[in-house]
Amino acid sequence: MIGNWLDIGPINQIEAGTARTLPVQGGEEIAVFHTLCGEFFALVNKCPHKQGPLSQGIVHGDVVTCPLHNWNISLRNGKALGEDEGCVPTIPLKVDAGRLYLLRSAVIGGGEAGARAA
Amino acid sequence: MNAPSKIEAGDAPGPQSGPPRERLVVVGNGMAGCRAVEEILARDPGRYDVVIFGAEPRVNYDRIMLSPVLAGDKSFEQIVINPQGWYDDNGITLVSGDRVVEIDRTTQTVIAASGRAEPYDRLLIATGSDPFIIPVPGKDLEGVVTFRDLDDVGKMLAAAERGGSAVVIGGGLLGLEAAHGLNLRGMKVTVIHLMPTLMERQLDEAAGYLLKTELERRGQTILTGANTKEILGADGKVTGVRLEDGSVIDADIVVMAVGIRPNTALAAASGLTVERGIVVDDHMVTSDPAVMAVGECVQHRGACYGLVAPLWDMCRVLADKATEAAPESAGYQGSVTSTKLKVSGIDLFSGGDFSGGEGCEDIVMRDASRGVYKRVIVKDAKIVGAVLYGDTADGSWYFDMIKRGEDVSDIREALIFGQAFAAGGALADPNAAVAALSDDAEICGCNGVSKGKVVACIEGGAHSLDAVRSGCKASASCGSCTGLVESLLALTLGGNVDSGPKTLCKCTSFTHDDVRRLIVEKELRLIPQVMQELHWSTPDGCASCRPALNYYLLCAWPGQYVDDQKSRFVNERMHANIQKDGTYSVVPRMWGGLTNPQELRAIADVVEKYNAPMVKVTGGQRLDIFGIRKEDLPAVWADLNAAGMVSGHAYGKSLRTVKTCVGSEWCRFGTQDSTGLGVKIEHMTWGSWMPHKFKIAVSGCPRNCAEATIKDFGIVCVDSGYELHVGGNGGIKVRATDLLMKVATEEEALEVCAAFIQLYREDAHYLERTAPWIERVGLQYVKDKLEAEGAIGRYAARFRHSQQFMQDDPWAKRAAGDEAKLHQHLAEVRPFPAIQMENA
Structure with a gap:
């Protein structure tokens, strides 16, 4: 159902190994990542530690390192890795015919956790 | 071949005769449609009267072998799967060259372009996929072709006959095979790929880099991260391609190979449920129980497939259903796919899910001397994916274990070395495998060191990897035998192995100094190249090594290395x-x-x-x-x-500031023009990247108002000249400077400043400030380096050379628009109008 998915543009808008941001009016800003292995992920753009903008971190494998205090966050499930504990909501994302789509309810609801609560 | 476009078969042979048989109509004479019919015939040869419609005017052939036809390795006759005789022998009516234009599901009839109508009891849609045409100006020019069927190959061969240049848009499997064929046939080939890595759906960055290097060595031009803006033409014929950055590439033929789309138009028009593909259940039945679908046109559990192996699986399930041969069958469960690039001389395999994920663990092995990269992804003690480059002998072994979901805990340690090494219980422990080697077995190929020599070296007192490296040279060159040497240390010493000096990060067994030295010695010029040549254990490094490598390369190759923004903090x-x-x-x-x-x-x-x-x-x-x-x-x-x-x-991590006091121009105590000297130093040093931040100060007298003695480089002016201090910092651990030397003139002070900075740039570890660096190497080391004959001039000259590329x-x-994507949002979401619409 196309209506449930929000088209956020062509995949070439995000270079591999980087992320870009998507502010949501009245909601949490989203960071959309493109890994060097060619995968795409969307997370709320806030580190669970001190709300650092994850979109600005270094991307390696399927992990982003927060620019504020070097927490490593899994892009796949939003969980902090290693000794650190915390989790940032993820937003279901799909790639279709060269374009990126986010699950609309999760975009508005502030991620997976929010979507379930709604 | 003299096949008529319509063949009417006589009565079909078969065990059953008498009652009228059900009519099976197949739309699509490709690999899926024909394989499905073969599977049905194998189960129940007399069950159906079969009619196959094909849009192409020829018999069924092996589409995946078009690449070898283009490359000249095979002829069309060699890739025919089912010759005319097969249709005749099985009583199949082949209607080729006549496209089906309508399915009437109420009367259960299909209608072809010629007007021919065929009723069906059961319909099978196997329309495959269409090449995706990127919607750019010029896409309809003569000479723009796709790579899908034999006609496309014919057009490419005709173009190659005339010679000239070819542009292939798309660096995926199909595009690279087309490029290879055209290259072999003498055309000058340029591949334009939108993504930064070739075959990014099958390969990770490391393997993509190796592939790109090899293709370039063969004379192809590979442009990654390149976006086609327009196809240029004259008199209706293609002449070139313009990229988004404005550059133009000449072309006599343009091959579009950016991907495929399930061909669903016919199914959609007939009202069947269609999303990305024609939606089928686990038994390949569409939303209409009388209509089945198979192959690249279908969508099963959300997935569409563009490879051949899943298609065979689907056809088996479909035939079971259509003949009720296996009523208990669970049906089709989806496929794990694997890929091999059909380019002769390039061994490349990718299978399963190589993208990593939660709970996944990468096992990486690189052998730079043989150009080998292997990565196996393990999750919950099972292999879920593999990427192999350069040595694909174990591809099918890994793939088999992926498909069977085999528990690999017992062979986990030796897995990456392949079947020969890992199979057999006793050898599963790598230490046991190494123990089983004879004394004259070669451990280090680079330096020709045998197991016996390494063990003797360890027994002679070398109790760490580093001691072995300096003792007998094993593992001291390329490092690919590091694991073997570590096993020998463990075997010989039990648990008493000394840990060596700290490695650059967890991705490598090399130290900062090793990496810096090898970058220069081996002339390594790109981050993926360093990772490959130095056997990185991760696919693309980590947040520690990426910035360090970026700096080391920038320092080693001034003016040549292109800064990697994604490796910058x-x-x-x-x-x-x-x-x-x-x-x-x-x-x-x-x-x-x-x-x-x-x-x-x-x-x-x-x-x-x-x-x-x-x-x-x-x-x-x-x-x-x-x-x-x-x-x-x-x-x-x-x-x-x-x-x-x-x-x-x-x-x-660069020259920060030059702090000054007012000096002799204003101050009643000032001995020299400290402000003026500070300005000169800052003009000389600004913009330079360093291992860590670097602060300078110039004080006009020993009262030292500019606090020069807690700076990385501090100048204290005195009546007779300039005292030059180094290695100070504030911060957590305050360190006052050491006096390096005293000079008489401003010019000398500037020269020594440049030389000291360059020595620090070339010698220190990344993220090591001058204070800990000097504590580690000793002030005398710094003095020895700079006091050697002519050393100051040489270091200073290297610094100035580097600076000419840095002071932009x-x-x-x-501000002029460079790297705008780093600053702009991707888009903005204003959700509320959408919500109102949904509620309305």
Whole structure:
């Protein structure tokens, strides 16, 4: 159902190994990542530690390192890795015919956790 | 071949005769349609009267072998799967060259373009997929072809006959095979690929890099990260391709191979459920129980497949269903896919899910001397994916274990070495495998060191990897035998192995010094190349090694290395300092701490215009503007540039500030022009990247108001000249400087400053400030290096050479629109109108 998915543009808008941001009016800003292995992920753009903008971190494998205090966050499930504990909501994302789509309810609801609560 | 376009078969043979048989109509004479019919015939040969419609005017052939036909390795006759006789023998009516244009599901009839109508009891849609045509101007010009069927190959061969240049758009499997064929046939080939890595759906960055290097060595031009803007033509014929960056590539033929789309038009028009593909259940039945579908046109459990193996699986399930041969069958469960590139001489395999994921563990092995990269992804003790380059002998073994979901815990340690090594229980432990080697077995190929020699070296007192490397040279060159040497250490010493010096990061067994030395020795020039040649254990490094390698390469190859922005810490990528709320602070350069009304007015204007909540004087005698959003940075910089100010690099592992006191120009105690010297030093050193931040100060007398003795390089002016101090810093552990030397003139002070900085740049570890560096190597080491005959001049000359590429203001480039994506949002979401619409 196309209506449930929000088209956020062509995949070439995000270079591999980087992320870009998507502010949501009245909601949490989203960071959309493109890994060097060619995968795409969307997370709320806030580190669970001190709300650092994850979109600005270094991307390696399927992990982003927060620019504020070097927490490593899994892009796949939003969980902090290693000794650190915390989790940032993820937003279901799909790639279709060269374009990126986010699950609309999760975009508005502030991620997976929010979507379930709604 | 003289096949008529319509063949009417006589009565079909078969065990059953008498009652009228059901009519099976197949739309699509490709690999899926024909395989499905073969599977049905194998189960129940007399069940159906079969009619197959094919849009192409020929019998069924092996589409995946078109690449070898293009490359000249095979002829069309060699790739025919089912010759005319097969249709005749099985009583199948083949209607070729007549496209089906309508399915009437109420009367259960299909209608072809010629008007021919065929009723069906059961319909099978196997329409495959269509090449995706990117919607750019010029896509319809003569000479723009796709790579899907034999006609396309014919057009490419005709173009190759005429010679000239070919552009292939798309660096995936199909595009690279087309490029290879055209290259072999003598055309000058350029591949344009949108993504930064070739075959990014099958390969990771490391393997993609190796592939690109090999294809370039074969004479192809590979442009990654390149976006086609327009196909150019004259008189209706293609002449070239224009990229988004404006560059033009000449072309006599353009092959579009950017991907495929399930061909669903016919199914959609007939009202069947269609999403990305024709939706089928686990038994390949569509939303209409009388209609089945199979192959690249279907969507099963959300997935569409473009490879051949899943198609065979589907056909078996479909035939079971259509003949009720296996009523208990669970049906089709989806497929794990694997890929091999059909380019002769390039061994490349990818199978399963190689993208990693939660709970996944990468096992990476690189052998630079053989050009081998292997990566196996293990999850929950099972292999889920594999990427192999250079040595694919074990591809099918890994793939088999992926498909069977085999538990690999017992062979986990030896898995990456392949079947020969890992199979057999006793050898599963790598230490046991190494123990089983004979004494004259070669351990280190680079230096010809046998197991016996390594063991003797260890028994002679070398109790660490590093001691073995210096003792007998094993593992001292390329490092690919490091694992074997570590096993020998463990075997010989039990648990008493000394840990060696700290490695650069967990991705490598090499130290910072090794990496720096090998970059120069082996002339390594790119991050993926370093990772491959030095056997990195991760596919693309980590947040520690990426910035370090970027710096080491930048330092080793000034003017040649292209800075990798994605390996830069945020502040150096954004040219400003990130703050706790995600905004940035901006520090314009004020040479030697001097400023003027024009600069102060421009700063005041920026503060007001962008509502900066705070301005502060820094410890380095600059003004810091806080609270700037990343989107506003380029505009802020444009305003500051307009007043003549450039980046202050307050954010970088780089020259920060030169702090000065007022010196002899104003101060009654001043002995020299410390302010003037500070300005000169800052003009000489600004913009230079360093292992860590680097601060300089110049004090005009020993009262030292500029605090020069806690700086990385400090000058204290005295009546007779200049004392040059090094290795100081404030910070957590305060360290006062050591006196390096005393010189008589400003010129000498500048020269020594340049030389010291360059020595630090070439020698220190990344993220090591001068203070810990000097504590580690000793002041005498620094003095020895600089006091050697002519050394100061040589180091200073290397610094100046490097600086000529560094002193471009990064702010000016960004203000002019460079790297705009780093600053702009991808889009903005205003969800509320959409919600209202949904509720309405």
